[in-house]
Amino acid sequence: EAGVxxxxxxxxxxxxxxxxxxxxxxxxxNTLYWYLQNLGQGPELLIRYENEEAVDDSQLPKxxxxxxxxxxxxxxxxxxxxxxxxxAVYLCASSFSRNTEAFFGQGTRLTVV
Amino acid sequence: xxxxxxxxxxxxxxxxxxxxxxCNFSDSVxxxxxxxxxxxxxLINLFYIPSGTKQNGRLSATTVATERYxxxxxxxxxxxxxGVYFCAVYWAGxxxxxxxxxSLTVIP
Numbered sequence: 001e002a003g004v005x006x007x008x009x010x011x012x013x014x015x016x017x018x019x020x021x022x023x024x025x026x027x028x029x030n031t032l033y034w035y036l037q038n039l040g041q042g043p044e045l046l047i048r049y050e051n052e053e054a055v056d057d058s059q060l061p062k063x064x065x066x067x068x069x070x071x072x073x074x075x076x077x078x079x080x081x082x083x084x085x086x087x088a089v090y091l092c093a094s095s096f097s098r099n100t101e102a103f104f105g106q107g108t109r110l111t112v113v
Numbered sequence: 114x115x116x117x118x119x120x121x122x123x124x125x126x127x128x129x130x131x132x133x134x135x136c137n138f139s140d141s142v143x144x145x146x147x148x149x150x151x152x153x154x155x156l157i158n159l160f161y162i163p164s165g166t167k168q169n170g171r172l173s174a175t176t177v178a179t180e181r182y183x184x185x186x187x188x189x190x191x192x193x194x195x196g197v198y199f200c201a202v203y204w205a206g207x208x209x210x211x212x213x214x215x216s217l218t219v220i221p
Contacts, residue, residue, distance in 0.1 A: 042199055042211030056207050099143050099203050104156040
């Protein structure tokens with residue numbers, strides 16, 4: 001069975017440009033998370049979905065970040081416009097339901113120059 | 114929010130040595146996972162262990178939820194064990210909070 005799939009793996013963009021990340025969770029997993037990981041730190045939650053509903057987005061910088069999970073399966077995370085400080089690894093995870101074992105994708109490493 | 118502290122922050126081992134990594138958390142949690150982040154950044158599931166003890170090959174983990182800690186044991190370490198080990202706790206029913214991590218280097 002395929003794991004959590006993210007694309008692209010790497011992205012280099014100039015500041016002020018838009019960027020989007022895509023995540024395909026494990027089949028049948030209803031809960032989807034987007035995490036941000038800065039160098040040398042643990043991942044931090046950006047947003048959590050239960051099916052297609054965003055139930056925890058308190059740490060998502062809504063002035064420039066947006067996310068969607070249409071039909072409760074795939075999800076996209078967008079940044080517009082990107083800033084230098086957005087350089088980090090963006091991780092997607094999924095679980096069957098909240099509070100069950102979570103599995104992470106390989107992440108997207110974003111570099112903003 | 115909850116505090117999740119891991120110790121030691123850094124660990125260097127000779128190949129073949131054993132080690133114990135600790136995860137302390139400041140409040141009751143619903144579940145706990147241990148991950149290994151390899152040098153390529155992939156978070157690999159090691160254990161899903163809200164309580165009790167589990168073993169998988171050279172690795173084992175114990176969570177004592179009532180005392181708010183978990184331990185990860187690595188025996189006969191190998192160079193491929195190098196990387197960062199994170200514990201993550203599910204708290205207040207909404208998200209995983211990651212610990213501060215333990216960076217492990219195994220030298221041949």
